[in-house]
Amino acid sequence: xxxxxxxxxxxxxxxxxxxxxxxxxxxxxxxxxxxxxxxxxxxxxxxxxxxxxxxxxxxxxxxxxxxxxxxxxxxxxxxxxxxxxxxxxxxxxxxxxxxxxxxxxxxxxxxxxxxxxxxxxxxxxxxxxxxxxxxxxxxxxxxxxxxxxxxxxxxxxxxxxxxxxxxxxxxxxxxxxxxxxxxxxxxxxxxxxxxxxxxxxxxxxxxxxxxxxxxxxxxxxxxxxxxxxxxxxxxxxxxxxxxxxxxxxxxxxxxxxxxxxxxxxxxxxxxxxxxxxxxxxxxxxxxxxxxxxxxxxxxxxxxxxxxxxxxxxxxxxxxxxxxxxxxxxxxxxxxxxxxxxxxxxxxxxxxxxxxxxxx
Amino acid sequence: xxxxxxxxxxxxxxxxxxxxxxxxxxxxxxxxxxxxxxxxxxxxxxxxxxxxxxxxxxxxxxxxxxxxxxxxxxxxxxxxxxxxxxxxxxxxxxxxxxxxxxxxxxxxxxxxxxxxxxxxxxxxxxxxxxxxxxxxxxxxxxxxxxxxxxxxxxxxxxxxxxxxxxxxxxxxxxxxxxxxxxxxxxxxxxxxxxxxxxxxxxxxxxxxxxxxxxxxxxxxxxxxxxxxxxxxxxxxxxxxxxxxxxxxxx
Numbered sequence: 001x002x003x004x005x006x007x008x009x010x011x012x013x014x015x016x017x018x019x020x021x022x023x024x025x026x027x028x029x030x031x032x033x034x035x036x037x038x039x040x041x042x043x044x045x046x047x048x049x050x051x052x053x054x055x056x057x058x059x060x061x062x063x064x065x066x067x068x069x070x071x072x073x074x075x076x077x078x079x080x081x082x083x084x085x086x087x088x089x090x091x092x093x094x095x096x097x098x099x100x101x102x103x104x105x106x107x108x109x110x111x112x113x114x115x116x117x118x119x120x121x122x123x124x125x126x127x128x129x130x131x132x133x134x135x136x137x138x139x140x141x142x143x144x145x146x147x148x149x150x151x152x153x154x155x156x157x158x159x160x161x162x163x164x165x166x167x168x169x170x171x172x173x174x175x176x177x178x179x180x181x182x183x184x185x186x187x188x189x190x191x192x193x194x195x196x197x198x199x200x201x202x203x204x205x206x207x208x209x210x211x212x213x214x215x216x217x218x219x220x221x222x223x224x225x226x227x228x229x230x231x232x233x234x235x236x237x238x239x240x241x242x243x244x245x246x247x248x249x250x251x252x253x254x255x256x257x258x259x260x261x262x263x264x265x266x267x268x269x270x271x272x273x274x275x276x277x278x279x280x281x282x283x284x285x286x287x288x289x290x291x292x293x294x295x296x297x298x299x300x301x302x303x304x305x306x307x308x309x310x311x312x313x314x315x316x317x318x319x320x321x322x323x324x325x326x327x328x329x330x331x332x333x334x335x336x337x338x339x340x341x342x343x344x345x346x347x348x349x350x351x352x353x354x355x356x357x358x359x
Numbered sequence: 360x361x362x363x364x365x366x367x368x369x370x371x372x373x374x375x376x377x378x379x380x381x382x383x384x385x386x387x388x389x390x391x392x393x394x395x396x397x398x399x400x401x402x403x404x405x406x407x408x409x410x411x412x413x414x415x416x417x418x419x420x421x422x423x424x425x426x427x428x429x430x431x432x433x434x435x436x437x438x439x440x441x442x443x444x445x446x447x448x449x450x451x452x453x454x455x456x457x458x459x460x461x462x463x464x465x466x467x468x469x470x471x472x473x474x475x476x477x478x479x480x481x482x483x484x485x486x487x488x489x490x491x492x493x494x495x496x497x498x499x500x501x502x503x504x505x506x507x508x509x510x511x512x513x514x515x516x517x518x519x520x521x522x523x524x525x526x527x528x529x530x531x532x533x534x535x536x537x538x539x540x541x542x543x544x545x546x547x548x549x550x551x552x553x554x555x556x557x558x559x560x561x562x563x564x565x566x567x568x569x570x571x572x573x574x575x576x577x578x579x580x581x582x583x584x585x586x587x588x589x590x591x592x593x594x595x596x597x598x599x600x601x602x603x604x605x606x607x608x609x
Binding site for chain 2: 012016258300
């Protein structure tokens with residue numbers, strides 16, 4: 001936003017003050033996320049002080065703490081942040097372009113599609129698991145096959161929804177319903193696969209769907225980063241189009257927006273993010289739904305601020321959930337997907353009831 | 360001639376909605392489209408800026424075929440105020456700023472903001488600048504969507520029942536604002552109107568639609584009791600009261 005002190009006092013000054021408030025809230029969220037990230041890197045079975053963490057990140061220390069931070073904790077924390085940004089931004093864009101507050105990666109069947117893909121790979125394509133003798137955790141023989149299969153199935157779900165919208169003239173409202181239908185179809189298919197296989201495979205599928213940030217290595221993190229930030233850039237480029245869409249499809253057309261292609265490409269990139277994140281890390285419910293809504297309560301629905309702030313909120317929530325999942329009954333790590341809902345739902349309900357808003 | 364419409368046809372399936380519609384509008388002119396519900400008024404308005412594509416005929420906007428222009432190119436010249444609009448959690452200032460969307464590349468500039476401020480002042484919305492749309496009354500909301508269209512700096516302004524939600528005072532205020540802006544900036548206004556008396560008071564030209572076709576079109580001289588009675592199917596009397604033509608249903 002341009003700040004020009006020579007402008008006459010009045011609405012513009014008030015308006016700029018109003019948009020600055022939003023920016024300050026966003027900055028506050030970023031700082032909270034950064035502080036939490038520092039804590040998350042320092043906390044663990046090998047306790048490190050935040051100071052040690054900073055020194056290590058700056059390359060000033062050698063030895064054990066360097067290995068712990070660079071190969072275990074930093075990728076995990078970054079993965080939580082990148083995945084959180086991705087899921088939240090995807091949710092925010094889906095809610096805007098489908099004009100439905102319930103639209104999110106998990107309500108549009110994409111997550112269920114990914115779970116089916118993973119189950120198919122584990123059970124049908126022999127990427128199945130062998131019980132590990134030591135730690136009790138289950139191992140998946142060929143994680144890449146599972147990831148690719150999950151990704152393909154998730155994108156297939158999206159393609160079906162987009163196909164219906166493009167060629168059958170299905171409305172945005174019906175796209176959400178189509179997503180719900182596809183989600184339950186894939187859930188049923190996953191159930192059938194599980195019914196006809198052995199208990200080890202069932203356990204592996206269930207374990208996969210739990211969602212685990214720790215699965216990400218640097219290589220996977222790099223792919224997620226590129227997909228998430230590439231799509232984010234696309235969304236930011238379209239933020240005025242999304243604002244226009246928010247005022248109704250006909251108004252948007254009158255404002256020069258190509259409504260159909262804006263919807264299609266928005267859905268495509270939102271789904272690409274979801275498919276990528278979910279196939280690498282498993283299902284993390286609720287982030288894509290709750291983060292944009294929390295932000296809307298804080299700073300309103302203007303996509304210029306909603307999209308980036310949702311990303312920050314998503315990073316904060318998923319990082320908080322993962323840190324809690326690691327720490328609450330350490331050394332046992334809880335499934336992060338359950339924690340996201342435990343953390344997000346009460347917060348969400350509280351804000352719904354309180355109805356906080358920025359003026 | 361800013362807009363020239365020739366032989367437009369539109370149908371939903373096999374049901375004809377518009378047949379052989381043609382008219383022209385000059386800059387600074389206010390054309391009212393009149394007629395019963397279902398006569399095709401709103402559909403006609405939507406074909407003008409390519410929200411709907413007519414099956415036949417041509418629409419020339421400043422000499423260019425509308426069907427060949429991009430949405431953005433159309434939006435730079437034509438603004439459209441829909442009959443139904445959404446109220447959402449967005450401030451009045453933001454809603455009007457959205458009218459600058461066709462001009463904004465990455466972010467709104469200082470001149471965009473100044474223009475919005477000017478439009479807010481002109482439409483009497485200054486004190487509502489930071490109010491949320493979902494906290495406004497129907498009349499205020501109607502002013503906001505018209506202000507947004509004016510912020511678009513159009514050469515042609517399309518309005519679908521701009522006064523349908525308004526009380527008497529707001530009807531007059533809103534139409535007065537539109538009329539003044541149209542004369543000042545030389546904007547052509549095409550409005551679907553329900554209230555014949557308001558149409559008579561503010562427009563220069565009239566087009567009566569009946570059953571998908573133009574029944575009659577022209578200046579105030581076409582607004583005779585006979586024409587109105589025939590096209591609406593209600594007998595009326597047209598009188599002159601204090602130098603103002605009024606239509607009275609009998």
